[in-house]
Amino acid sequence: MNNEETIVQMRNVCKRFGKIKALENINLQIQPNRIIGLLGANGAGKSTLLRHIIGLYLEDEGECITFGREAKKLGPEELGRIGYVHQEGELLDWMTVKQLISYVSAYYQSWNRELEEKYIKDFEISTKARVGSLSPGQRQRLAILLAIGFEPELLILDEPAAALDPLARAQFLDLLLQIIQTENRTIIISSHILSDVEKVIDHAVIMKEGHILLDCSFDELRERFCQVRISALGKELPAELPFENIIHCKRSDGQAVLTVQDCPPEKLQEQAKSLDCWIEIETLPLEDIYKIVVSSKG
């Protein structure tokens, strides 16, 4: 792997808050042009990890390099390439939307006015409204506009949809799908709402209690875990099924639903054929994969 291409490198990063170990021996490399889903329950360490990337938190051990520079020393040149949407989404409430956009855009040479106007129209935000009077959904959309208006190379979204209702979340995801069309952009999105995130990511990092349990491409993750429906054709299924790496099995009458790990589809087909059974292989939703990973390594 060419380190010069790597946008973020974390090596043996540890972080403690008092007695709580927020991050422990985190090793992570983020390559460009990926959409990374940082997944985990509340308190897993997702926000803490993201804040190390921009230098907001300082690691107790290890190092974090962003855009080839130590995160704690990031300067205007590097920060001008990073867009960050914070979980709490606090903005300057006393400003109008127009004032706030003008204020933030002044910091970026690469601010794209056409993009700004496009998103103001798409997001349906009134520029005359006070930021403090916006609803949570509108506020989050505004926060995203401020983070993407200068076309950052790295966009970090920290639980961006946590405070949104289902409709607003759906709208937000549509927006995200628009944003990810842009090439040369790396997006890291942290969320505990996995059903939303799986629609957009191509790389998954699963965290639990400050550790990274799994770090691989989303396609690979989906290939590793699958759900197999077996139906015996007019007869009973054998008591012992010949499939390997069965995580979970549910049987009823002449059918069984298996959750299987690390077993290629061809092998599954072969084994089903040997039983003279009908087989259907389905991919698991991310939520189920997450539960399996977390419970098996927890």
Added chain:
Amino acid sequence: MSILTVNLKHLYQRRGLWLFYVIVVLFALAGIAMLFGDTKAGQGRFIGLIVLAFVIGLLLAVLPLEVLSKPFSYCLPGHRKMVRKFVFCVGIVFNIFGSLLFFVYPSLNMGQLVLVVCSAFCAGLISYLLGAGLAFAARNSVAFIGFLPLIIVAGGFFDLHTVLERVIIENPLVVISVGVLSSCVVWVWLGDEGRARRYCSVPWAGFDAWNPDKMKKISRIRMAGKWEKLEKYTNPRMENFFLGRMNRYDYVSAGRYIWGALYAASVVPILQWNSILSIVIMVILMSFFLGYMGPAATFMFFFLPLIAVMNIRLPVHSSMLISGGRRERFAGTIAAVAAVVIPISVVAIAMVALSMLFKAIVPEFTLREVTFIYRAVSARNLFIPLLIIPFAFVIRLIFYRKPVYTMLLLMLIMYLLIFTGIIWSKQLSAMINLISIITLLVLGWGSFLLVLHYVCMKRSLAGNG
């Protein structure tokens, strides 16, 4: 547009500062007006704008701090270095104007005047940077403005203004050197890149100190970090007392909601012994100082109730849904108001009683040819909180969606009453008797009950924000 320019735009975009600007202009004009007429050297009349520079630093430094506390600003490229540019830009511009006044200083030639003006500029800058430094150090620096009148009075009493003026006039090179040195130190200090990291997401009161909801939110965030300590000082007996009282009443009885409102309004202050201790110490100290303040002691009897009124959350607008209806909210609000009135009255009675005790034991003393005689606080002041509180609550009920209007209106009324009292003290003394006090009490509390009833029964009861 440059980064500095967009930040300087906050100076006029921030509407919360407009009233402050009016006050600053008035003070500045007063300070300039004092220079006309028979102005002699060494009277301390030129110091006004230098003192004002401290206030300007204290308040305007809050602007970049507010921005630093917002997470979105952390990644703004170039923002961290902008903070010191903003602070110094404002300070330099203000002090240039302030120092130019010294050109009319009497009995100096042109060369001396230029030196004195430079000295005054540096003195003003030191004063300004002190204020700005305090803003960066304290979480709620805007509240320090409240101490300013005291500082000015004390400074005037000890002739500090003449001393300051003499230092500027007679030791310009020293003042200039100190000014340059302190500016360099503050420039480096404000350039600390770690500041953005330390302040990011830290709750900051800023100019929202008048907003009880925001202050409660900030308090909650801070208390979350101190929760372990809080648990040590909670008293289960008090909690059991209130819950026991509530449980005596039927679930649909108003009595349950009255005790519930009393519980919510009073349990946290009561359960912390250190806050009660603080109140006791405060009462003793205030009783001591009030006796020497003469008629000005009355001011405290206006100020304390208004602070209490602004900080209590009335159940009528509570967004926490419990099973009580509008009638129960009406009863609960009356109970919550009683939870304010009773302690305030107790504090007022304690201050008056203590002042009577102190009168017997505290001696008079003379300082700088002024004799300070301790006088017991008049018992007539006890009626002031009882008169102020209902009117203050009426204003809160009417303007509950606009806390800034509530605060401004209450302050306006308070100052109007105080000035009226000062200007027409003799006429008012003759008019104030038992009948007039009772009339005003009935009027005040009657208005409050009527407005509360109307709000509870006829108006929307959604909470603030």
